[in-house]
Amino acid sequence: MKRELSRSVAPARAGCAFVAAVLWLVAGPSGAEEHAHWTYEGEHGPAHWGEEKGFETCKLGQRQTPIDIIAARKAQLAPIAFAYKPSPATVVDNGHTIQVKLPPGNHITVGDKVFELVQFHFHRPSEEKVKGKAFAMDAHLVHQAADGKLAVVGVLLQPGAASTLVGEVWKTIPRGHGESLPGAITVDPSKLLPTDRAYYTFTGSLTTPPCSEGVTWFVLKTPVEVSKKQVATFAKRYPHNARPVQPLGDRGISESE
């Protein structure tokens, strides 16, 4: 029963820092042999994720994320059409990041494929690098299509003016690990986006265990500003929650013009 529940919950809410947390919470310690505890440092850190049963892809995968975006090929790519709107959201501290869960109603369309926004969350420093450079933070907007395929939009965050959206989310962070009241705030995810939506794209994975592959990544080229104080507020909870960059392998990176 517990396992069935795990399976039914995971796909609907799949996302970088969420699947393992859900499985852990649902399965509890009895499911630990399949879904082990993981961290960003020490004996359960990224170098060891792949040693745990169920997390083998973290070690064996050939198309892992994050990556350092060094050489991208310019191409005529379909624009990402964002259809985001103010939505009642739930703010979660899941022990790995601060995540904002959204009800259905926000989506992106790329070409003829529609992906529903499920949640977004943050990393410090940015997991993606561009030509060797990490940014102060990033936001990952995790989407899922009707066929189960995942697409993540990465937004690079750099110090500057405060972000209204980030400020509202930070105010709603639960005191400990856990969730705010459902719909505790109304957020418009479009406020997290730069005006220019040109992007890099490549195939990759979840950046957290179980590191599942087949994820389409869209990293927006233009960073968005957050204040130093907002970065510091996040850092009090999560000073470092970024997986190191992974080998590019035989993948290409495309860049919209």
Ligand SMILES: [Zn+2]
């Ligand atoms: Zn992420």
